[in-house]
Amino acid sequence: LAKDFGRNSFRFFSSEQHRMIQSRYQMGSDLQVAIDNQEFQLYYQPKVSLKTGKPTSCEALLRWLHPQLGFISPEEFIPLAEDLDLINRIGHYVIEEACRQMADWSLQGDTVNVAINVSAKQFQQGDIVEQIFAALQQHQIPPQQLSVELTETSFLHCPEETKRAINELRSQGIQVAIDDFGTGYSSLSYIRNMALDILKIDRSFLINLEESEVDRAIVSSIIEMSHVLGLQVVAEGIENETQLNILKGMNCDQLQGFLLARPMPPEDFRNWYHHQMNSR
Ligand code: C2E
Ligand code: MG
Ligand code: MG
Ligand code: MG
Numbered sequence: 118l119a120k121d122f123g124r125n126s127f128r129f130f131s132s133e134q135h136r137m138i139q140s141r142y143q144m145g146s147d148l149q150v151a152i153d154n155q156e157f158q159l160y161y162q163p164k165v166s167l168k169t170g171k172p173t174s175c176e177a178l179l180r181w182l183h184p185q186l187g188f189i190s191p192e193e194f195i196p197l198a199e200d201l202d203l204i205n206r207i208g209h210y211v212i213e214e215a216c217r218q219m220a221d222w223s224l225q226g227d228t229v230n231v232a233i234n235v236s237a238k239q240f241q242q243g244d245i246v247e248q249i250f251a252a253l254q255q256h257q258i259p260p261q262q263l264s265v266e267l268t269e270t271s272f273l274h275c276p277e278e279t280k281r282a283i284n285e286l287r288s289q290g291i292q293v294a295i296d297d298f299g300t301g302y303s304s305l306s307y308i309r310n311m312a313l314d315i316l317k318i319d320r321s322f323l324i325n326l327e328e329s330e331v332d333r334a335i336v337s338s339i340i341e342m343s344h345v346l347g348l349q350v351v352a353e354g355i356e357n358e359t360q361l362n363i364l365k366g367m368n369c370d371q372l373q374g375f376l377l378a379r380p381m382p383p384e385d386f387r388n389w390y391h392h393q394m395n396s397r
Contacts, residue, residue, distance in 0.1 A: 350371070
């Protein structure tokens with residue numbers, strides 16, 4: 118292993134660092150085979166209308182069930198997949214699986230709108246838009262049923278490709294959401310330059326909503342501004358009733374968070390969805 122980091126370089130690592138590098142190295146090689154071994158799964162977390170309380174859609178969240186280590190967080194393996202140039206293959210799985218699942222739910226009588234997450238790196242290599250169109254067509258899903266969530270790192274790393282991809286997706290009726298809004302460096306400049314559909318306010322602004330007047334001011338301003346720009350607003354990571362009540366007063370459109378539901382495997386999601394759609 119030390120060879121990979123230069124001769125004798127292991128001397129500069131503490132044993133803890135060495136263990137981390139080794140496990141990252143090991144995880145990288147495990148990631149290579151994880152797709153073929155079908156170790157990935159999509160979980161689905163509902164989004165709910167603040168006005169009606171009914172589900173509007175869900176977000177597909179990737180899960181890796183490692184044969185020895187159990188579930189590994191996407192926060193850990195997505196950056197690794199990006200570094201190792203595996204993100205396109207993994208991203209392709211997500212697109213394909215989300216569309217297959219939508220078709221499956223349709224057969225069972227439920228039209229479910231699904232959002233997928235995409236990484237900046239997926240725009241760089243060019244055929245993500247074609248992958249999405251192909252999957253929608255193959256599974257006969259109306260494009261309006263799909264949305265794509267991206268973070269502003271995409272705008273930072275490949276602004277031209279990202280802009281072109283967004284325009285192509287939107288021209289076919291696929292909705293585009295900006296994820297983790299407010300956490301990057303140029304949040305305002307890109308919502309000024311890009312036509313988008315949905316803005317998701319990052320969880321970090323919602324955690325201290327009750328205590329922090331500053332956070333309340335920021336969140337209500339983001340909501341107002343979004344509405345003027347014609348964007349739907351989703352508040353992410355809602356965990357308690359207090360947050361929910363404050364957001365009601367701010368005219369937020371949709372909510373997502375553990376208070377409403379956690380990310381669930383497909384069968385659990387479908388049961389939840391059914392129950393919610395048919396209650397009251
Ligand atoms: P994200 O897209 O911002 O997704 C929201 C994350 O917040 C999810 O974590 C979700 O489980 C979590 N969450 C939802 N509600 C709550 C809440 O009330 N409280 C708290 N504490 N957390 C909540 P998850 O599933 O671990 O995903 C983390 C990130 O990994 C995602 O952030 C997204 O950036 C990335 N990711 C997940 N799936 C994919 C994928 O298929 N492709 C790509 N490129 N990235 C993905
Ligand atoms: Mg997301
Ligand atoms: Mg987010
Ligand atoms: Mg996030």
